[in-house]
Amino acid sequence: MTSPLEQKKIKIAGPSIVTANRTWDGIVVYRTAAKGWSAELSEAAIVRNSDEARALLAEAVADDVGAIGPYIAPVQVGEDGKILPGNLREQIRRTGVTIGQPAQV
Amino acid sequence: MYAYDEIDRTLVNERVSEFRDQVKRRLSGELTEDEFKILRLQNGVYLQLHAYMFRVAIPYGTLATNQLRALAHVARKYDRGYGHFTTRQNIQFNWIKLAELPDAVEDLAKVGIHAMQTSGNNMRNVTSDQWAGVAPGEIEDPRIWSELIRQHTTLHPEFSFLPRKFKIAITASDHDRAAIKIHDIGLRLIKNEKGETGFEVLVGGGLGRTPFIAKTIKHFVHGRDILSYIEAILRVYNQYGRRDNIYKARIKILVHELGIEKFSREVEDEWQHIRNSSLQIDDEVIEDIRSRFTYPAYEKLPHMPDELRQAAADPDFEAWRKNSVAPHKVQGYSIVTISLKPTGGPPGDATAEQMDALADLADRYSFGEIRVGHEQNLALPHVAKRDLPALWKALDKLGLATPNVNLITDIIACPGLDYCSLANARSIPIAQELTRRFANHELANLIGRLHINISGCINACGHHHVGHIGILGVEKNGEEVYQITIGGRADENAALGTLIGPGVKFDEVADVVEDIVEAYLALRERPEELFMDTVKRLGVEPFKERVYATR
Known part of the structure; x- marks a missing residue:
């Protein structure tokens, strides 16, 4: 759950993705292999070593109009290829707040 | 209320057109995020986990009813139907779209409110006593x-x-x-x-x-x-x-x-x-x-009107009155604190419907004025005592009459990891669980004044250092861990709390607080001895022993 603001060195310990927030509305997006952004984690490009991660992040940073604040985040990839968030922070970003929103209660 | 002059109105309106142009240039790519960031921060716009967050200033915590309705309108039209009142007399909207922000800023400017001085390395919104005046x-x-x-x-x-x-x-x-x-x-x-x-x-x-x-x-x-x-x-x-x-x-x-x-x-x-x-x-x-500060034309009213005497027979009304109603400088009037800490609710949140309805009640019962306090509650500053029973009934229907002001469930909490990009751990679910554990108002009253403050990271937006019981969420090996302090306070005798021992896991926090409370109830010399008095008399050791003896 380390803040991306503290993510200084690019060093990954397992499968990872690049995530950011879409510029015009701020929603959570994931960098895809097609050099675009998707709101679906299942469409995220998976990187498995630091060089790949660095390259994917550099490409994401270059798309400053599309999304802001890109960073590398860990994921878990199941045997069936299903991608799941690798920590609580990313779980919350993907599925929303864990508390119920007052307007919906 | 304060009436802005022409200079202020011009300033606020000019800021709207400047910001609209800045957003337009950002969305077109003319401005990079690095160039735009300082501009958005000067207008209260942060990037959080799920979306942009828009922080609006409520200078010295004073709102007119048309301003509260405008905040409700922003919540409804541009956000998800609610807002979050903060510890610095601001309100935050958590789901706002950058492309729509200039419209929201313009809608607020029409009623003289803005987001200047709510972020960035500048002089922030000057805050004051919500009972001022x-x-x-x-x-x-x-x-x-x-x-x-x-x-x-x-x-x-x-x-x-x-x-x-x-x-x-x-x-x-x-x-x-x-x-x-x-x-x-x-x-x-x-x-x-x-x-x-x-x-x-x-x-x-x-x-x-x-x-x-x-x-x-x-x-x-x-x-x-x-x-x-x-x-x-x-x-x-x-x-x-x-x-x-x-x-x-x-x-x-x-x-x-x-x-x-x-x-x-x-x-x-x-x-x-x-x-x-x-x-x-x-x-x-x-x-x-x-x-430019106008004050109501108060009537000459009795200290104890018939309406109040009759309503005293209702124990639910009396519980609320004793908890949430405070003396006013003018005879016959009261200050009413409105708890935004319902059982199971996120501290400080109010829906657009609640804001609109509260504006109506403020027009009817409080000369059109609402206050915002740093404890994340609201107040109606000029309520005639004769109107208290009717106001209570109306607040109760809105879910705004929880009689827990200054009690253990009147919790200050930051947005935490559910919203905030800086957070390491969640704050709001901890607060929600504690409000359920101590939902019994008789128990809460038996405990007496006790402030719990929760922060989801060391930046301390939930003021955990000065909570009577402070809870700080940190991350350890990928898990949320919470450090507990006791003995802090934020009033005229302000003090920092003392850490009682190693951090505990998310699921254990409410149990630990229960242990601390049980220890206090057993240790206090008399019912009037408040939690802070017991801590002052005995130090943290007895509480530490109670919490860690079985952990």
Whole structure:
């Protein structure tokens, strides 16, 4: 759950993705292999070593109009290829707040 | 209420068109995010986990009903139907789209509210006592001076690029409801022996990763000199404040490293250069500001109206009245605190429907005025006692009559990891669980005054250091862990809490709080001995022993 603001060195310990927030509305997006952004984690490009991660992040940073604040985040990839968030922070970003929103209660 | 003049209205309207142009250029790619970031922060726009967050200022915590309705409108039209009142008299919207923000800013500007001074390394929204102007025994309305400082500092170039953010709070009562001792500058309005109005000035308070309680730098500064004295403090800070290290950039670090004596000498030297300049305030300026605050035409009303006497037979009404209704400076009137801490709810949140309905109630029962307090509750400052029963019924229907003000479930909590990009752990679910554990109001009343403050990271937006029980969420090996402190307080006797031991897991926090409370109930000498008195008498050891004996 380390803040991306503290993510200084690019060093990954397992499968990872690049995530950011879409510029015009701020929603959570994931960098895809097609050099675009998707709101679906299942469409995220998976990187498995630091060089790949660095390259994917550099490409994401270059798309400053599309999304802001890109960073590398860990994921878990199941045997069936299903991608799941690798920590609580990313779980919350993907599925929303864990508390119920007052307007919906 | 305060009525803005033409200068303020022009300023707010110009900001709308500037911001609209900036957003347009950002979305077209003409501005990069690096270029745009400082501009959005000057308009209260942050990026959080799920979306942009828009923080709107409520200067000195005073809102008119048309302003509250405008906030409800923004919540409904541009967000997800609710807003979150913060610990610094702001409101935050958590789901707003950048492309729609200029429209939201414009809609708010129509009623004279804005997001200036809610973020960035500048002078932030000046906060004050939510009971300002109505509290019995107050020296005078502190909002007059808050407004003077707001006018002087808004967009002031010398204060727009400080080493770090800078916060001022003002109180005018013996009991400090504005938490002035945890601010960069705290001002306590007092009279000197000649009966002149002035301030005790405190400096260097703040929480975050290096917490300090503010120290008195000058026991009396005459009101006419307060701007020059504040400016002298800011000049010393601007000159010596650390710009090379964000963690050492707040004035509290400078005051600590120089020592209060040396720091005050530096300020005094600077002040002598500027105190007789144009910064000296003419009486007419204060009188002009004073004249722009309008006060209700109070009626002459009985101390105990029949309506109140009859309603006293209803135990639910009485429970609420005893908890949430406070004496007013005018006979026959009361100050009503509206708890935004319902059982199971996120602290400080209000829906658009609640805001609209509350605006209607304020029009009917409180001369069209609402207040916002740093404890994340609201208040109606001018309620006739005869109207209390009707107001209570209406608030109860809205879910706004939880009688838990200042009790264990009146929890201050930051948004935490559910919303905030800086957070390491969740805050709100901890608060929700605690409000369920202590939902029984008889139990809460038996416990008495007890403040729980929760932060989801060391930045301490939930003021955990000054909670009677403070809870700080951190991350350890990928898990949320919570450190517990006890003995903190944010009032005139402000103190930092003491850590009682190793952190505990998310699922254990409510159990630990229950243990602390049970220990207190067993240890107190008499029912009137408050939690803080017991902690003061016995220290943290008995509580530590209780919590960790079985863990």
